[in-house]
Amino acid sequence: MKKRKPSARPPSSQLKIEMKEREETQIQLEQQSSFLRSFLDASPDLVFYRNEDKEFSGCNRAMELLTGKSEKQLIHLKPQDVYSEEAAEKVLETDGEGVPP
Numbered sequence: 001m002k003k004r005k006p007s008a009r010p011p012s013s014q015l016k017i018e019m020k021e022r023e024e025t026q027i028q029l030e031q032q033s034s035f036l037r038s039f040l041d042a043s044p045d046l047v048f049y050r051n052e053d054k055e056f057s058g059c060n061r062a063m064e065l066l067t068g069k070s071e072k073q074l075i076h077l078k079p080q081d082v083y084s085e086e087a088a089e090k091v092l093e094t095d096g097e098g099v100p101p
Contacts, residue, residue: 054078054092 019022039046041061056074062071067082084100 048074054095056082 007054043060044062046060046063046066048063049057051057055076055078059071059074063074067074069077069082074082082088083091
């Protein structure tokens with residue numbers, strides 16, 4: 001029968017350490033996310049992002065005020081669902097402008 005090498009820490013102790021590290025990382029992530037959200041919402045510029053299907057995935061407060069829809073309401077909508085046909089065409093034409101390749 002093979003003997004197990006004693007580990008430096010019992011498994012339960014190691015698990016507790018890993019859980020604490022994960023909790024601390026989660027708190028840091030939430031703080032960074034909150035900071036980014038407040039930064040975007042403070043901007044008077046329209047900020048929005050869409051997925052490959054041209055559906056809105058998120059936006060800032062200025063975008064919510066312009067459209068009269070909350071971020072949750074905008075998610076999965078396309079420009080055609082939010083703007084007039086003419087405005088939606090302009091938005092789609094300018095996709096990628098101002099964004100470095």
